[in-house]
Amino acid sequence: MHWSFPPGNFITDDESEAPPPGLDADTVRAISRRKREPEYLLKWRLAAFGRWSAWRCLEN
Numbered sequence: 001m002h003w004s005f006p007p008g009n010f011i012t013d014d015e016s017e018a019p020p021p022g023l024d025a026d027t028v029r030a031i032s033r034r035k036r037e038p039e040y041l042l043k044w045r046l047a048a049f050g051r052w053s054a055w056r057c058l059e060n
Contacts, residue, residue, distance in 0.1 A: 025049060 017034065019027045028049050032042040 023049075 019030055025046060028045050029042065032045060037045075
């Protein structure tokens with residue numbers, strides 16, 4: 001099968017929802033809401049994010 005696309009950019013009417021750059025608790029909530037995850041999983045992810053964000057970067 002050979003696929004043929006018109007020249008130029010591929011355009012669709014679908015809306016996309018992209019979070020802002022970076023990672024914070026609001027982004028974790030937005031992703032969880034988008035995936036329709038249960039509340040207990042959101043709480044687990046937020047707790048994990050809190051532990052991860054408390055880490056300090058190692059300096060050379």
